[in-house]
Amino acid sequence: MTELETDRFLTVQEVAEILRVSRWSVGRYIDAGALEAVKGDGPNGSIRIPLRSLNAYIDAHTVNAEERTR
Numbered sequence: 001m002t003e004l005e006t007d008r009f010l011t012v013q014e015v016a017e018i019l020r021v022s023r024w025s026v027g028r029y030i031d032a033g034a035l036e037a038v039k040g041d042g043p044n045g046s047i048r049i050p051l052r053s054l055n056a057y058i059d060a061h062t063v064n065a066e067e068r069t070r
Contacts, residue, residue: 009038009048018054029057 015035016023026049029035036053040046 008051010051010054012047012049015049015054019058034060 012023012026016026030037038048
């Protein structure tokens with residue numbers, strides 16, 4: 001099985017709720033390359049974020065107390 005066949009995909013709204021940010025912030029993260037996204041066909045194709053990409057984003061942006069106080 002390929003990675004895509006086993007990955008779970010989340011909507012922009014689901015990611016926004018998990019991160020407690022707006023849908024527009026999630027869009028900016030995608031535009032900046034911080035989150036990977038897959039867009040469906042057509043001009044209004046739905047956008048989905050692989051769960052592994054969200055997990056990688058959270059891991060990369062998690063700080064400990066020492067880093068937080070700098």
